[in-house]
Amino acid sequence: MSANEELTGAEIVVRCLQEENVEHVFGYPGGAVLYIYDALFNQDRVKHILVRHEQGAVHAADAYSRSSDRIGVCLVTSGPGVTNAVTGIATAYLDSIPMVILTGQVPTHAIGLDAFQECDTVGITRPIVKHNFLVKDVRELAATIRKAFYIARTGRPGPVLVDIPKDVTAKKAVFQYPAEVPMRSYNPVLKGHTGQIKKAVQMILSARRPMIYTGGGVILSDSSRELNELVDMLGFPCTNTLMGLGAYKASDRKFVGMPGMHGTYEANLAMQNCDVLVAIGARFDDRVIGNPADFAKHQRQIIHIDIDPSSISKRVKVDVPIVGDVKEVMIEVIRQIRATDVRPDPRALADWWKQIEEWRSRDCLKYDRSSEKIKPQYVVEKLWEATGGDAFITSDVGQHQMWAAQFYRFDKPRRWINSGGLGTMGVGLPYAMGVQMAHPQATVACITGEASIQMCLQELSTCKQYRLPVKVLNLNNGYLGMVRQWQQIEYGSRYSESYIEALPDFVKLAESYGHIGMQITRPADVEGAIREALSRKDRTVFMDFLTDPAENVWPMVQAGKGLTQMLLGSEEL
Amino acid sequence: MRHIISILLENEAGALSRVAGLFSARGYNIETLTVAPTEDASLSRMTIVTVGSDDVIEQITKHLNRLIEVVKVVDLSEGSHIERELMLVKVRATGKEREEMKRMAEIFRGRVIDVTDKTYTIELTGDVAKLDAFIEAIDRALILETVRTGVSGIGRGERVLKV
Ligand SMILES: Cc1ncc(C[n+]2csc(CCOP(=O)(O)OP(=O)(O)O)c2C)c(N)n1
Numbered sequence: 001m002s003a004n005e006e007l008t009g010a011e012i013v014v015r016c017l018q019e020e021n022v023e024h025v026f027g028y029p030g031g032a033v034l035y036i037y038d039a040l041f042n043q044d045r046v047k048h049i050l051v052r053h054e055q056g057a058v059h060a061a062d063a064y065s066r067s068s069d070r071i072g073v074c075l076v077t078s079g080p081g082v083t084n085a086v087t088g089i090a091t092a093y094l095d096s097i098p099m100v101i102l103t104g105q106v107p108t109h110a111i112g113l114d115a116f117q118e119c120d121t122v123g124i125t126r127p128i129v130k131h132n133f134l135v136k137d138v139r140e141l142a143a144t145i146r147k148a149f150y151i152a153r154t155g156r157p158g159p160v161l162v163d164i165p166k167d168v169t170a171k172k173a174v175f176q177y178p179a180e181v182p183m184r185s186y187n188p189v190l191k192g193h194t195g196q197i198k199k200a201v202q203m204i205l206s207a208r209r210p211m212i213y214t215g216g217g218v219i220l221s222d223s224s225r226e227l228n229e230l231v232d233m234l235g236f237p238c239t240n241t242l243m244g245l246g247a248y249k250a251s252d253r254k255f256v257g258m259p260g261m262h263g264t265y266e267a268n269l270a271m272q273n274c275d276v277l278v279a280i281g282a283r284f285d286d287r288v289i290g291n292p293a294d295f296a297k298h299q300r301q302i303i304h305i306d307i308d309p310s311s312i313s314k315r316v317k318v319d320v321p322i323v324g325d326v327k328e329v330m331i332e333v334i335r336q337i338r339a340t341d342v343r344p345d346p347r348a349l350a351d352w353w354k355q356i357e358e359w360r361s362r363d364c365l366k367y368d369r370s371s372e373k374i375k376p377q378y379v380v381e382k383l384w385e386a387t388g389g390d391a392f393i394t395s396d397v398g399q400h401q402m403w404a405a406q407f408y409r410f411d412k413p414r415r416w417i418n419s420g421g422l423g424t425m426g427v428g429l430p431y432a433m434g435v436q437m438a439h440p441q442a443t444v445a446c447i448t449g450e451a452s453i454q455m456c457l458q459e460l461s462t463c464k465q466y467r468l469p470v471k472v473l474n475l476n477n478g479y480l481g482m483v484r485q486w487q488q489i490e491y492g493s494r495y496s497e498s499y500i501e502a503l504p505d506f507v508k509l510a511e512s513y514g515h516i517g518m519q520i521t522r523p524a525d526v527e528g529a530i531r532e533a534l535s536r537k538d539r540t541v542f543m544d545f546l547t548d549p550a551e552n553v554w555p556m557v558q559a560g561k562g563l564t565q566m567l568l569g570s571e572e573l
Numbered sequence: 574m575r576h577i578i579s580i581l582l583e584n585e586a587g588a589l590s591r592v593a594g595l596f597s598a599r600g601y602n603i604e605t606l607t608v609a610p611t612e613d614a615s616l617s618r619m620t621i622v623t624v625g626s627d628d629v630i631e632q633i634t635k636h637l638n639r640l641i642e643v644v645k646v647v648d649l650s651e652g653s654h655i656e657r658e659l660m661l662v663k664v665r666a667t668g669k670e671r672e673e674m675k676r677m678a679e680i681f682r683g684r685v686i687d688v689t690d691k692t693y694t695i696e697l698t699g700d701v702a703k704l705d706a707f708i709e710a711i712d713r714a715l716i717l718e719t720v721r722t723g724v725s726g727i728g729r730g731e732r733v734l735k736v
Contacts, residue, residue, distance in 0.1 A: 122587060127598050131641040134586070151641060184736060185583055185644040310635035313628070 009138040009169035010035035013102065016145040017046045019177045022073050024049055024064065024437050026057040030077025031117060032104025035169035049437060049466060052458035054081050056430040058088020058101065059456065062159075063427075063434030065097050066417050067392055069222070071153060072097075072434060077104045078166075079117030082124065087424060089159050090128040094421025095243060096220060098157035100148050101129075107167040108136050121163045130158030138171040147181045155188030156308040157220055188307065192324030192332060200303045200320045201336045203276055208348035209355075210236045211274035213259060215288075216243030216420065217281015217306060223327035224248070224413040227280065230334055235349060236278075237356055239267040241288055243420040244281070246410030251389070256356060257365075260288040261557045262402040265364035266356055268555070268563045272298045273355075279304045281326040284316040285421075286559075292316060294562030305329045364555050364568055365406055373548035374523050376400060376475040380407035382527045383445060383473060386534055391415070391443040394431035396452030397423045399481035402553045404447040426455030432470040433462060443471070443534065450476040450544075451500055460513040463540045471533050472542045474506060477549045485552045489573060510542035519544045575604070576630050577649040577656060577726040579734050580619040583642040584610050591640050592619065601625065601633055605658075605723030616644065616736065620726045644736055653729040659696070660704045661686075662711075663718040666693040670715060681707045692717065700724075 007015065013036050017025065026049045029037045040048050051057040054076045061072030076085050082103050092099050106115040122134050131151050133144050141164070148160040204210065218227050218240075224247045231238045231254055238248045239259045248255055257264030259271050271277065271289070277300050282288070289295040292315050304311075304318040305326050312321040322329055367377045380403050383391070393408050394417040395401040401418055410416050417435055419427045432446040453474055463470060483498040510517030516539050520529045526545065533541040555566040567573070582588050589608055596603050604622040611618045623633060630648065637646045649656075666674045671693075678685055678695045681703065687694035697707055701724060708719070728734065 123590070126587075126591060126594055183641070186641050308639070310632060310639055314632060 004174055006172040007175045008035065008039070008172050009141050009164065010039035012138070012141050012173065012175050013145065013164070013169065014039045014043060014046060015175055016142055016177060017073065018043075020071070020149050022046055022071070025073045025075050026051055026060045026064075026434070027075030028054050028057055028077065028081060030081050030104065032078035032081075032106060032166045033075060033169070035166065036075065036102070036104070036164075048075075049433075050462065051430070052461050053456065054084035055088050055426065056433070056456050056459045056462065058085045058099075059091065059427045059430035060434035060437070061099055061101075062088060062092040062097050063394065063417050063431035064438045065092075065099050067414050067435040068438040070438065071149060072099045073102070074099070075102045077117065078106055078121070079119050082119055082121045086124065086128065087426075089125055089161065091419050091422045091424045091427060092159045093128045093130070095216060095419065096157050097159065098152040099159040100145075100152055101159060101161040103161060103163045105134065105163045105165040108165045109167070111165065121161070125161050128159075129161050132161040132163065134163045134165075135168055136165065138168050138173040141168065141173070142175060143178050143181060146178050147183070150181055151186065155186075189323055190325040190328055192305065192322040192329040196320055196322045197329060197332050197336065200278075200322060201333055203301055203303060203320060204234070204278060204333070205337070205340070205342045205344055207276035207344050209273060209275040209352045210234070210278065210344065210349075211270045211276070212236050212238040212278045212280065213241070213271060213282055214238070214244045214247050214280040215241040215282025217326050218244055218247040219413045221281065221307070221325055221327045222413070223330055226327055226330040226334065230330055233334070233337065234344065237270055237353070239263070239271065241282055241285070241420075242405055242418070245405060245416045246413045249411040250409035251411050256360070258405055259563075260285075261290070261559075262406065262553050262555065263288075265362050265555055265566060265568065266359040268557070268566060269359045270356055272564050275300050277302045279318070280330065281306060283311045283314070286315070289316065290557045290563040290565075291560055362568070367551070371523070371548060374520065374526060374545050376403050376477070376545075376547045376551055377407050378523060379473060379475060379526055379530075379545050379547070380404055380447065382530050383447070384408045386527065386530045387443055387445070391445050392417065392435045392439060394418065394428050394435060394444070394446045396428035396446075396448040397425045397482075398449045398452055399477070399485060399551070399553050400447050400449045400452075400475040403475070425452040428452060429456050429459045429463075429470070429472065432472070433459060433466075433468050436468045436470050437466075445471040445473060447473050447475065449481060450474055450478065450503055450506070451480050460510065460515060460540070460542075464514045467538065468540060469536070469538050470540055472540070473530075474542065474544045475547050476503070476506070476544050477547045477551065478503070479549055482553070488552070489556070489567070490558065506542055506544040510540075515540040515542055517542045517544070519546070521546045574626070574630070575622065575624050575650070577654065577724060578621045578623060578634065578637070579647050579649050579726055580621065580637060580643055581611070581645040581734060581736065582617050582619060582640075583644065584615050584617040585642055588617065588642040589619075591642060592621075592637065595636055595640065596623075599632070599636065601629065605721075607723040607725050613736075618734075620724055622724050645734060647728070647734050649726045649728060652732055654726055654732070655729060656700050656724045656726040657698055658701055658704055658724045659698050659722045660707070661694060661696055661720045662707070662716060663692055663694045664711065665691060665715040665717060667691055670712070674711065674715070677707070677711055681710070683707070
């Protein structure tokens with residue numbers, strides 16, 4: 001192709017994706033994007049994955065990003081294509097996941113006339129994207145897509161949407177992909193302030209009861225290695241939030257479990273009783289710190305490292321804020337610690353550990369192992385054993401999500417894929433598809449509930465088309481379990497609309513999609529079933545575990561309560 | 574506390590709704606908002622008057638800075654500054670009130686910019702307090718219509734908001 005050859009907008013879109021080394025696009029066609037689909041048809045570098053519902057496309061692209069160092073891309077048509085995508089976009093936004101969403105729009109001359117399949121895409125998605133664009137001129141298309149990728153992946157990442165009217169995809173322009181897109185209004189700070197880092201290091205080294213608390217930011221900035229190094233050199237206890245699991249290796253004694261509403265007893269007590277709290281890429285979310293007034297009552301100094309200034313002192317006042325990329329800041333913290341002989345008082349640290357071990361000995365995650373019924377925790381434990389702790393695990397939202405987070409011990413980052421911020425039921429299966437596309441050889445398991453799985457169930461068909469051998473573990477308790485648990489604890493056991501009647505026969509359902517279906521009813525069969533399913537390397541397997549309907553997630557900090565006011569079991573109700 | 578926040582942002586379609594949307598989505602207060610292009614047509618200058626605790630104002634400036642199209646943000650009320658607002662008031666001006674109204678406008682250094690045999694339209698510029706004082710000073714029953722632009726602000730002396 002000569003340098004000045006003109007391409008159609010649709011061809012430009014595809015060329016941009018190629019320039020960004022995009023291998024997979026998750027999408028669903030419709031009128032407004034037909035030129036783009038035509039351009040996709042004429043090449044084979046960018047592969048398109050046809051989902052069964054746009055929500056699935058966005059979730060899959062989201063998980064593609066979460067589980068890898070690449071950026072998930074999805075493509076949907078105007079109007080209903082966009083509105084179906086909204087849940088997925090908001091889900092990615094709340095967890096700061098980089099993603100590019102390309103949407104078709106009615107032709108520019110029809111915009112604003114209530115045209116067929118028109119909606120104000122930029123307006124609808126504005127509050128749930130990092131940024132969005134409407135491209136009205138084909139000559140701006142390439143630079144805009146370049147900007148979208150750049151904005152999505154830099155700074156605090158997030159989804160970026162590019163809305164492209166149909167006529168723009170038909171018009172022609174010279175294709176030129178800019179190497180850089182300087183923006184005077186967008187320059188994320190990467191390096192932390194040296195003076196602040198120095199202060200933080202002094203505080204860390206004089207801590208007597210330290211605690212390191214990290215969130216999704218450590219995963220997003222790929223700084224798990226630095227975190228492990230920091231924790232190991234200091235010998236400090238470490239907790240990872242729901243979004244941060246795997247950032248520090250869970251198999252190490254220094255890992256005290258997850259904090260928060262369903263965090264461990266030892267993690268929550270250490271969060272409250274430490275004298276120096278080092279928060280890294282975490283945002284003091286209400287599900288993590290409980291009641292902020294109660295949290296603040298406990299005297300401690302707080303260091304907060306985050307790329308987003310607006311996350312700092314949003315819910316909790318901090319003493320040493322450091323704005324910067326957590327990876328770069330941690331590298332500098334480690335360097336400064338190495339450069340000095342000062343170390344935290346070993347006796348104080350030993351006493352602190354003694355205290356933490358005492359808390360740990362409460363064994364807050366214990367459950368009845370002699371039950372005749374299948375305990376959901378047991379299923380997750382067996383999955384962990386059978387996969388050597390090395391699988392990619394996606395989950396939906398509910399009790400099963402918490403059990404997965406508590407009982408599958410993640411030693412590596414980007415292995416635990418779930419919707420933490422928005423808490424979107426339905427993500428589990430499309431998440432598993434996205435992960436499997438990014439890691440074709442890996443074991444990918446989706447831990448779900450019989451309610452959540454039905455929210456994007458149609459994607460079983462996509463699994464069939466692309467032979468995605470994901471393993472679905474349905475922890476079937478017959479209830480909207482998490483809702484039932486709240487109703488039991490806070491609403492006098494009045495189970496209003498939390499029982500799902502008329503469940504399908506999941507075995508037949510799976511089989512009807514061409515997959516393997518299994519139903520497991522006895523604890524003794526759990527391990528065998530999981531091992532058998534895992535051995536079917538090239539098949540999608542749906543395991544329907546009939547679990548104890550009365551089981552609850554413990555510990556639990558009720559909404560609005562302080563972190564130390566934990567319920568540890570049903571006997572406390 | 575009342576704050577005057579000045580924003581330089583890209584003069585692009587939709588930039589205004591991003592700012593307005595941010596305020597409504599996060600429950601921040603907008604007392605007035607004005608916006609227009611600057612001498613550099615690619616940039617708009619916006620002035621927002623808002624009320625909030627120091628914590629809230631800190632979050633507002635941080636979130637404004639987070640918007641991709643926002644180039645710069647300052648809280649003018651942090652230093653010495655000037656604020657001005659333009660008001661147009663249409664009043665009933667008949668009989669002896671006709672003279673009185675003209676006199677009031679002069680006291681407040683307003684100008685009568687439109688005249689009919691029954692009405693005056695008075696143009697008045699000043700800070701919020703002055704415009705409020707004018708409204709208080711004249712007979713309310715005579716006011717037919719008021720239009721206010723909202724506050725525009727600028728730093729004093731060498732205090733400059735520029736790219
Ligand atoms: C889309 C959506 N709707 C509603 C909810 C509220 N919600 C949270 S957990 C839950 C029940 C989930 O039930 P199930 O998938 O069976 O999981 P379990 O809690 O039983 O493990 C509901 C309804 C939600 N998180 N997402």
